[in-house]
Amino acid sequence: MTDRNLETELRTVLGDELSQDLSNLAAETPLAEALGIDSLRALELMAAVEEHFDIVFEDTDLARAHTLRGIHDAILQTREM
Secondary structure, three states, X not given: OOHHHHHHHXXXXXXXXXXXXXXXXXXXXXXXXXXXXXXXXXXXXXXXXXXXXOOOOOHHHHHHOOOHHHHHHHHHHHHHO
16 A cells, blocks of 8 residues: 555545545644544544554554654554564
8 A cells, every 4th residue: 555545545534433524634734633632532533543454553653643644654653563
């Protein structure tokens, strides 16, 4: 899967979970700020990402996963392990 495909799929997964279109959300925009999600909702989103991509994030991945780019990079790093 290419980086672009991964980003598109990630936007779809998160968008479906939030019932929002994330196609215009900048990759570096903080999700909490842009989407108004709290920490509990953020954990639920990360669980949905883990399930969709069949991965398990490390705690350190969760700390940096506050933007689309951060989640994207965490997915790639987890897949390399």
